[in-house]
Amino acid sequence: MHKASAAPTSRGSGAGGGGPAARLAVSAAATDGVAMSNAAFFEWLDERRREQPQRVRRVPFSELKGWGFDQATGDLRHRSGRFFTVHGLRVRSDFGPVPEWEQPIIDQPEFGILGIAVREIDGVLHLLMQAKSEPGNVNGVQLSPTIQATKSNYSRVHGGSAVAYLDSFYRPAPGSVLADSLQSEQGTWFHRKRNRNMVVEVGPEVEAGEDFCWLTLGQVNALLGFDNLVNMDSRTVLACLPDWQPPADGGAPAVSLHGDAEVRSWLTQRRVEHEVTTTRLPLNDVAGWQRWDDRVEHERGLFFSVIGVDVSSGRREVPAWTQPLLLPSGVGLSGLLLRYVAGVPHVLLRARVEPGLIDVAELGPTVQLTPGNYAHLPAEDQPPFQRELLEGGAGKPLFDSVLSEEGGRFHHAECRYVITEVEDDVLETLETGDGPRACAAEFRWTSVTQLDELLRYGGQLNVQARTLVAALRSVR
C-alpha cells in the first residue's frame, strides 16, 4: 500500500529539477499532496492508530524488568548496561539565577540516527514519514522520521531484526546527502546526548512499508500546526533541511543586522564568558531529590520526576516491556520573536548555557522555560519577553501549537511553541528593564539566512530552537 505512483522520474530531474533548495520549494508548494492526498493521510493515520494499540501503565520501580538501582550509587540502569542510565549531576554555573544545584540526568552516550528519506515522485520530492507509537506520547502514535535508531538498534544488524531503511542512512550513497550533522538534545534532561540528523535522497526502489507514507514538504509543514502530531525527532531533522525560501521578498540580497562573523563571534563570546562545571554524582547523593517506590522527585515537586512504566503493544519488535521515563513537572513554553529589518526576517535568539551540552552554550529561542519552575523566583529573575511573546504582535501569533518531546524517554512532555511578530526592537528595553541577569548580551537578532548556516554544523542551535526553525519555515 501507499506505493509511489507509476514511473517515478529519476533523481534530480522532473519539475523539481535544480539545486536542493529549488526542489524543496516545489515540494513545499505542493500542500495538497501528490502521492497521497491530505484526506487519505488522515484516514491512514487513524488506521495506523488502530493498528498500533498501546497500553502504558505507571508501575513502581520494583516491577521494572531488567532495570534497577545500583546498590552502591543508586543509579538507575539496565542490567545489560544498554539503553540509558539515570545518575546525578552537580552543576556550578555563573549563568542564570541559581549558581549551583544538583539534579538527576539521563546519560545515553551513544549516537543514534534520526533520518528522513526523500524521493522524487512525479517530479516532486516526498518525505518518507512513519506512524510510530512511543510509550511517553500523550496520544500513542505520532509522525516520526523514516528511521529513529539508537546505536544499540543498528549495531544488531548482524543479530536481531534490522531497522527498516537503515542501509540508506548508515553509509549513504555519494551525492545523496542533503543534511548530516550531530545535533544536541535537551541539555537540562540529557547529559551530552547528541543524535545524527540526516536527510538522504533515495531512488524509486525504496517504497513505503505499512507504517510509512510519502508526504510532500508542504503537507508535513501543514501537519506541524496540529498539536502533538509531528514528533520531536521529525522536527529536528526538518530544521536541518537546507532553507528553501528566499530570505527577502523581491529578490534583493538579504542583509542581516549583524554580519555572519559577528554572529559566530557572539556565540564564541558567550561560550568563553561562562564558567560551567559539572560533576557526575551517584543518584543516591543528589541533594534535594528523594526516591519513592514509584518515582524519584524534587522535594518541592519542581522540574521533573523519574518514573517507571509498563508498556504493552502488539506491534513492536518486543511486544511488551518496562522502562523508566522522565516526567516533566508541567507544560513548557518556547518561543521566538520575529521582526522584519529592511524586509529581511530576523528572530531573536538567546545564548543558553545548559549543563548537558558538550560545548557550554548553544543558541536557543527567545523564551524557553517551564513556567511553573520559575514561580518561586522573584520578578527580576523571570526570563524576559514572555509578555511580548504571548500578548505582543499586531494579531495572533504566526505559530502556536503544543508539541511533544521525545516519547521514548519523556512521559507526556509537552511544550507550547509560539512565534510572534513584533515591530519594535524589544531588545532596547532590556538593559534597564529586567534586572542584571537578563543581560542584553545574551540575545541577538539573527536573520533566517544565518539560521540556515548555523544549522549546517551541529552544536550551534539547541533542540527547542530547531523545532521553532521548522515551525517558522512552515508558516513563512
Add this chain to the structure above:
Amino acid sequence: MHKASAAPTSRGSGAGGGGPAARLAVSAAATDGVAMSNAAFFEWLDERRREQPQRVRRVPFSELKGWGFDQATGDLRHRSGRFFTVHGLRVRSDFGPVPEWEQPIIDQPEFGILGIAVREIDGVLHLLMQAKSEPGNVNGVQLSPTIQATKSNYSRVHGGSAVAYLDSFYRPAPGSVLADSLQSEQGTWFHRKRNRNMVVEVGPEVEAGEDFCWLTLGQVNALLGFDNLVNMDSRTVLACLPDWQPPADGGAPAVSLHGDAEVRSWLTQRRVEHEVTTTRLPLNDVAGWQRWDDRVEHERGLFFSVIGVDVSSGRREVPAWTQPLLLPSGVGLSGLLLRYVAGVPHVLLRARVEPGLIDVAELGPTVQLTPGNYAHLPAEDQPPFQRELLEGGAGKPLFDSVLSEEGGRFHHAECRYVITEVEDDVLETLETGDGPRACAAEFRWTSVTQLDELLRYGGQLNVQARTLVAALRSVR
C-alpha cells in the same frame, strides 16, 4: 618606534576598500611591506632577540617552585591550582593500530585568547605581530600574535599587570571581528584544550609597542617559510582569516570534487563510526610510564617526556620562574598532498581520532606523525602517503619548513611541515595497498574553498591542519 606612518586612512577605505577578502588580498600582495620594510623587520627582530635574553636550564622536579606531585595521585600541578596539570589518561579506541593505551596528558581547561589585531596603514591592512620569547622555543624569540593570553592572565586585569591590547579582543567593537572561533590544540598532548582564535580590526589609535610591529599579510606569509620563526599561535590565527584568494584561475566558479554537504557528512560519519573512551587516571597509575627525578618518560623512550625547567629573563612580568614542559621524542612530520581537479586546488585531509579532542575526530593533514614513534610497528600499520609527500610531485615541495609548536608548554617541539603537489588521485591506490587500517574512508579530497568554510566554526580542522592551511595560502 615603529608607529604607523602619518595620516592612516579610516577603517575600510583606501586602496584596500571592499570586503575583508579583497582587503586581505591587497595586504598579501604587499610583500615588501608598507609600514616597515623587510630589511627593517629583520634588524628589529635581531634587536628584540638581544633585548629578550633568556636562559633555560633543565632542573630536577625538586627544584620547581610551586609545582609538585600530588601525594595521593602523583599528578603534577601548581599549588595555586592555576596554569595546568599533568595527569594520566586511559584511552580505548577502535581507531589506529593500538586499541588501548595509557599516557600522561596536559589538562588546562580554561579558554585562552590568541588574537591578531589588524589595522589599515596607508590603505593597506597590517597585522600587529609580537616578538615574544617562550621557554620551550629552540631559539628564544619567535613571531607571536598580538595577544596570547590565558584566562588567568586576562582575569587579572583588576589585579596585576594587564595584558597589552586585551581590550580590543575581550569585548570587540561591533563590525570589527574578522574571525572568532574556539579551535582545538594538539589532541595527543592536551586534554580538551581549546583557545579562542581572533582577528579584530582596530583603529589608528592603536600603536605598536616596543616588542610589536605592523607587517603586511604578504610579509607574514613570506616569514612562514623561515624555520622556527612564526609561532604556532600565529599560524592557527592566520588560518582563521577569511581566504583572500580566488579558488580557481580565470574567475569561473570553483567546483569541488565532493559537495559541501557531503564533506560535512563524511566528518559526521567518522565521528559516529569510532568509539573512543577516555578515563582520567592518577599520573602514578599510568602503565608503561616511569617517574625519574628529572623526567616522566615512557619505558621505551617513545612519544614524549615531562621535564622541569628554570627560566630567567629580564623582560617578563615575572623575571625568573620554573615550570614543567612536555618534551617530544623527535621531530614531527605533518604534510598535505595537493592536487588540481579541473583547475580547482584540493588537499587530501584525513579524519583523525585524537584522545584529547572534545568531539572524537577532527580533520587533519594527509600525513601527521612523529616518525620515531612508528618505528616499532609493522609496515601495514605505517601511516600512508609519507613517500608521496617526501618524494612525490614533479619538483620540490611547494612548502617545506620546520616550525615550532607552542613554546610555553612544549620544549623544543619541532615539526616539519610539507606541502607537495601530485598529479594522480593517490587515494585510488589505498584500498588494496596499505593494509586494512589505512582505510580510504578516512581520507577525502577537499577543495580550498571548503577549508575556508570548515574554519569558520571551531572543532573541524586540527591544529596541524591549520598550520598547513596558513602555509598553503602563503605559497598559492
